[in-house]
Structures are given as C-alpha cells and as structure tokens.
Amino acid sequence: MRIGWRKRAARLAPVALVVATLLAALAPVLRLTLGQTPDQGSAFPGWPTHFEGRLLQPLPLTPREALFVAAFPGRVGRFRDGQREIIVRWVAAPTRLLHPAADCFRGVGYAIAPLPARRTADGHVMSCFRATRGNEAMTACEIIRGADGSHWPDVSAWYWSALLGTSHAPWWSYVVAEISAPPGTHRN
DSSP states (O other): OOOHHHHHHHHHHHHHHHHHHHHHHHHHHHHHHTTTOOOOOOOOOOOOSSEEEOOOEEEOOOOHHHHHHHHOOOEEEEOOSSEEEEEEEESOOOOOTTTOOHHHHHTTOOEEEEEEEOTTTTEEEEEEEEEEEEEEEEEEEEEEETTSSOEESSHHHHHHHTTTTTSOOEEEEEEEEEEEEEEEEEOO
C-alpha cells in the first residue's frame, strides 16, 4: 500500500504545483472580485497648477467628458498651458476605465498612427501618437505617474502594476495634445 500511495503522490505533485501557482497568480484579482477594496489612496489633493514648468489654465469638460467622469473612479480635468491642451486624470483605484488616450481619440473619429516615444521635461518616457480627422491633426502623448515616483508610458503597463499591488493609489494620468499640420501640408 505504501508504494501505491507514493506513486499517486508523485503523479499528483505536478498538478498540485500548477494549482498552487495559478492560485498565487490570481490572488490579487480574487481579492478584488471577492469584495475586498483595493488601496483607495488619499483624498483628492486638488488639481496641479503647473505641468512641465508651465502654468495650467482650467478649461470646462466637454459634454462627452462630463458623462464619462460620472462612472470614473477618480477625477478628470482639462487644462491649457498656452500652447497645448492637457487632460489630467486623478485615479483613486485600479480600473479599466482609464483608457489609453489613443482609444479615446479613435472613439471620437480620429485616425491614429503611432509615433516614437518622447521624454517629459523631467526625463520620463511618454507614449505618443498622431491623431487626424479631416483637416485637423495633432500629436498626443501620455504618461501615468504614481504617488511613489513610478512612471508608465502606457495604460496597460500601469494597470497590471496597479492591479497586482506593485504600485499604490493615487495615480495621475497626463495626456498632452498639440495641434500640428495635417499630413502632406506645411505650417508656416
């Protein structure tokens, strides 16, 4: 009997290892789906007054943005710095409602073309794309910053870090849009 038990245990060991590994990998997700609340971060501290050394001037949200904000776990603000429009999103919890900026532009009818990444004034990488619709064209770049000093150039990388608990709320998302000449034209 002892020999039979050992053989069974030897056959079950790889299965047990796979099950244990899957449970460990899913633990953060299960925590969220079973009703435990993720770190909600601190209370909203108010909007930043500057971005990359430039004074931010508040702009009203568009009706579409205002509708989106109703379900968003955080806040959304729209600003201008004299040359660029900047959408700032303060995020209180990991969420799939923080969409990549390219998806938002695509959703309102822009054609999207990826561009090389850029660096912010403080040296962090931002993902960028060109958005065109009719005669309108702009370059948009985005970055997400964590309260702990971490940075992500795209929403997907941020999301998994936030969901798995390697980064904690709150987070700030910045989308910087600059008007540019449509393809095939030159600006004077």
